[in-house]
Amino acid sequence: MTAENNVYRDGAPPQPGKFGRYLTKKKAAGAYMWHSMKQHKVLYLFMLPFALVFGMFVLAPVGISIFYSFTYFNVLEPARFIGFQNYLNLFLADDIFLIALRNTLILALVTGPIGYICAFLFAWFINELPRYVRAFVTLVFYAPTISGAAFLVWALIFTGDEMGYLNAMLIRFGILQEPRLWLTNPDFMMPVIIIVVLWMSLGAGFLAFIAGLSTIDETLYEAGLMDGVKNRWQELWYITLPNMQGMLMFGAVMAIMASFAVGQVTQDLAGFPSTDYAVHTVVNHLVDYGAIRFEMGYASAIATILFLAMIWTKVLVGKFIMRIGR
């Protein structure tokens, strides 16, 4: 190793002998890999069915998005390569995209961390309850996530005239004098959407937290007690959190997915497009260009930006989580 490093540091080209040695090393590694692959060929057969469908319906769409993002493609004509033009247009010429980007960032920055921390705190609180109550409370908190289109109930609650439940209630208590247009007035749309998204945000991460909390070794807590852990908050920081890093990471992945992909909720509650694009998200913009205008290249560029944002956020959050309790 050191010999090779020296060669490069001197700036001289690698000696043929050394290069030869390097090549033999690579060849040996390759041969070993090939041998290992042959040895495990049954396992590749095991992997094959999933790898096939996974590649086709999960990986290929990502690849296709990246590829088409550099082209002009409207489905009817063959795709035409235009370099970074789509990206330039997105950031320099498309005001609505910038609005959508801002809205998505607001939604992700508000609902992501709050939803994530709430999911953990609720799971932690629930874990302090007796066992049978725990199952019931878990169900109450998780039900909004699994009940699918049930969020449309919020449309009834937030209806803009005095027939809307929230308006009627506020008027009856004398807080409001006249009904508010919760879902069509840009001043209120964003908070309303944030509430609904938070309501649905206790996803699989929440379940992972609940399950993870119950698997932490009881003796660790006893040892902590001996060592002078005074209250449950200290216990949380010094014992619980460091033992749950894996779950925290899983929960983070789920939270990132949910908070960046807000689109269905805004479309169904606030309309498409929403008033003044007040809650127009990147996913709405993507649907607009992909499914309505058929500018697939442009839509793909939007999707690619979303992928990059998600991956980047995941790396950042991962680094943060690894530091907890240290």
Added chain:
Amino acid sequence: METVIINKVRVEKPKKRKNSTRQVRRPNRSMSGDIFIIFILCLFGAFFAFPLVFAINHAFKPLNELFMFPPRLFVINPTTNNLQDLFILMSRSWVTFSRYIFNTVFITFTGTLGHLVVASMGAYAVSKYTFPGSKFFFNLVITTLMFSGFVTAIPNFLILARLGWIDTYFAVIIPAFAFPMGFFLMKQFIDTVPQSLIESAKIDGAGEWRIYARIVMPLVKPAWLTGMIFSVQALWNNPHANLIYTEQLKTLPFALQQIVGSPHTPNIARAGVGAAVTMVMMIVPITLFIIAQSNILRTMANSGIKE
């Protein structure tokens, strides 16, 4: 006999732990903290339960209460008229009710079964062996956990169109096989099966397939159930209107959603039936979750991502 013993070992371990948890109150718990926790849980529990309680109450309201002013949250004279109307309406639809049910059951059943078989086979290989590409593949799966269906909908449509599967059952069933979450949870759960078990089976002369089907699979039943629930939920909540447009091939959730109308053009004349539909749509996944809750939590206990 052997599997029974193996099963016992697997099943007993978590049970013991469960019974001992939190039975003894730890001395460092303050009373005020307990009260605080219960207060917070009640407060937010009400927030999370409110729309669901609302939807259920709505479904049992007679017509005059649905349009009452000022609107009331709780029903005064509960009636089952809305549910009856729903059944009458469904029995009169031009595509028969039974056809929608058949479509739903067929798509959900084949999609879920295929997903579980395909994912568990792959997960077994990745979990129990290291071979060139296995780590890389698993990392890919973890990364794609983040990419939801909305973001990949457009290229997905292009692929399905190229395959000629648009407007067939395949357009929904086959992509459901590739659900990354099921693969991930299955792999994490198979990790808990002791390696020594597999080695001893190998010494006894079992091949890979036999080990997978006879030893590992019976031990990961909770993961199967969890994968099943998640997959059924995903298929139930996905009306896939743009992939299937022949009315006879559509599923029950889609047919039901049509009765409600869209939120911006609600079907006023059928407000009562719509409320009943909302309740039915909600109750199916919630019931499934109640049935499988303990198994799901046991599977999720292994969901940690190691960096």
